[in-house]
Amino acid sequence: LRRRPPAARRGRATSRAMRGCPVPASSHPAWAAEATVSALLRVLGPANADAQKEATRTLRALQREHGPDAAAAAQRKAAVAAPGSAGSDGDGARDGGALTNGVRMAVARRIIGVGCLRARLSYLRKCALAMRDDGEGGDERSEYESMRSESDSDSSSGGSDSRPSSASDSDSEPWLSRSAACRRAYAETLLALYILHEEGVGLGACRGDAAQALASSAGELPCLNSLLSPGWIDALRAASPDAVEWPADPVDRLAARCSLPRWLAARLVAQLGGAEAMRFGEAVNVPGPVTLRFNAAKADAAAGAHSRESLAARLVEEDGLVSAFGPYAPHALSVVEAASGAPPRSIWAIAGWRDGLFEVQDEGSQLIAHACGALRGERVLDMCCGNGGKALALAADVGPEGIVYVHDVKPYRVRALLANARRAGVEERIRPLSPEQLSSGEFGEGRPTCALVDAPCSSSGALRRRPALRWLLEEHYTHRGRIISVLQAELARRAARAVAPGGRLVYATCSIMAVENEEVVRAFEASAEGAAFEAWDFPAGTEGALEGALAHARQMLPHVHHTDGFFMARWRRTGGGA
Template identity: 35%
Template sequence: MRLGGRLTAAIEVLEDVEARRRPVADALKDWGLSHRFAGSGDRAAIGNIVYDALRKKRSYGFRMGDDGAQALGFAAVIDGLAMAPQELAAALAGDRFAPELPNAGQLERFGAADLSAAPDAVAADLPDWLAGKLQASLGEDWVAEAAALAARPPLDLRVNTLKSGRDKVLKALAPFGAAPADLAPDGIRIAAIEGAGRHPNVQVEAGFQKGWFEVQDEGSQLAARLAAPMPGEQVLDLCAGAGGKALALSAAMENTGQIHAADADRQRLAPIHDRLKRAGCRNVQVRDPRDDMAGLFGAMDLVLVDAPCTGSGTWRRRPDAKWRLSEAALQKRMEEQDDVLDRAARFVRPGGRLAYVTCSLVAEENADRIAAFLARHGDKGFAVADAGARWNALLPQAEGRCRIGALAGGSVITMTPKLTGTDGFFFAALERAG
């Protein structure tokens, strides 16, 4: 396919996403199934246009003077492929599958528009109702922080130290430009794609099949490290999902002790079995949602709660989610977070720890939930640990690379794309008196 056909396809997908308010991944998949002639390169290029348009929907709309699918598609191509309007016109000339070009005034406006004159929510590429929440969470630099959530993300990997080492994996992935992650000691990063490029499918590589590495954002890797699992401990991963953090915990514990991986959703938990086998994790016991885990009450050294959340920290990867998010959905997530924290508290032994993690940058899902938990469980001996000190001890070279906030005599941390170079993550550690 030529650029014109790819752009037309991207506009069709954007119209589908807007009309049906459906996940972009589903819309792209359906388009591919109904246009089987499109090769993998075509599908990747179309996906780039669609994702870029959704990442910067408001700022592109402001610059174009139009936030319709066609205007956004053209903006994404001009910006994402670094094409001058005249270059774009030349590239589309004679292509019968190309959409009609915007008028000259619209293209001139796009190139000349100054986002500093735009409302903050537009410059931040956010729905209006979320602007105040991000400002409250991220402070005076919130617009730049939110804008960083609209950039293309890198591809991050975690070396599985049970089977390999970072140098070995780096050598195997050298053709893809793999480099050591900036902060995570077992992390590897493949830079964000440029132009019409695409990330490699690392899951078909021999190293992945052998269990040498897993796909995991660097922020998620750091959150697992900050939870401080120790060899020989009894650990409960209460919201294990597909098992990313459970695998990281297993490696940190050197395959000793025991990790109970649980999740209320059997479907989310299903992939964990193959992942554990491939990674060689022998100290993880997967708990079916129907299992009676009362025998674990008060017995866990560490309970990890990777809580259900709005996922605002992952908007680089799932930009459509921010346009579908509603205040009602946020309220529902907060209720779920309170519920899972209450359940988690029952498992923590005296002297044990509870680690709370979200991939959200909304304070109501983060520090506010910890404060509410303490208010409900003030008689259980829980106290907020100094997560900021833990960060500086674990990563002395990264002092200042996360946001540290005081809370109830301790501190909590927030990682962001702009400051930390990761997806957005919140981390808090609670300690229960012995």
């Protein structure tokens, strides 16, 4: 477990929820529903908790209180109790039984789903309020009408009901001014709409009988149960995403329909246009595929006995997983489905991963390492290595004679990289650099002939991998207090100074924002360091390659290329310098 990357250590139910694996339909006990709503109050409120982290924390708490160990302890306690008092402490019987995998996945799915789709669900709630019969609900209507006071300039988009992006947001005060019952009713109504209309689609779980699922949840949620009057439940059913009229304004429509912060929707519409921005928004609301990278280093060690084709055959024979070759990266395979038609099993439990035959890596990420053009025996620098996905690919490319220098500001990530390198069989090719070594240019075995800057960014191109991130970003995105584009340009200049004469430089992000991509490229080329480099164009006809003065840049998009959104630009060094 210690050698697995952080994504592998995440709670299994949360991982399955994010990958789009079906959640078994089951009746969930009241304590599970209560825990879901409590988590949603933290996610939707001014604290703006990360929905995915909140789901993990909630599952850990439920495991402690209702997991197998807790149930066994309750049984032992009941066994030693007096016969007449056994029922008083029978927690397992009273609370509906122990925590099951079905309950775990449903809790994770609903916390993540409602937290990410809050603007869309909020807009549907407004439509339901408008549809509801004026004669229904009395006190119920007054309570819900009081929640319509949270309004701002983009109220028609549903963004007004979206919880603020930070505790200092101007909308936090109306949220705090509401009663606890009113806030709870708001969260439970969004949950009801999610169960009715979203569970089974995109970020949702497997679709079953939505009405039955809602009726089951209504019995578990006291406040929601009181709200389901005939007029209100009919209005909730009628407020279907396919039936309501979405805002006419392109920005408001994108923000509401795809559940994005309005500032992000405005940038997307300005950069991509209304129609393409909508396709992007729909793409990031669908879980991405599980993509693998065949480890070419294992082929070298086995004298060619291993290949991408042999890995695909092994996945079918040993694990029952059908895969398809990626259309862009030379070592990419996408897991399609289990051979039997069932959902894929956990990719981390497969023997091929433990044996280092493959890494889990999006095809767009693989293309960044491929863009470096690393050759056998070269020295390559991965300046912002993270957990090492691209560094491991580069280590396979440079072969046993090559070296990959790695650096990251977070030492635990370098430790994770080294653990993965041991599993992949490339540990001897990795050379970690301290901040002092990188700053002084002390490369013990020679300056790198290629440098990769996979710069910290907004991760706006990878929202389908981390959907809750959309509500954690700020309009002026910063990293450790610095404007992100300024830091990105500085990192590109630092890497450029390290490249040996005649070497290459690659700048990359997992963002689709021009301010982090094209604008940083232009800023670098206008700098003193950039003057020593010339554009290294991608071959004509390369998918995603830009045109004209940016022919040396490439942008992969989820709604076009079915990869995560990645940007890369590359140059060759023409002059000297230190």
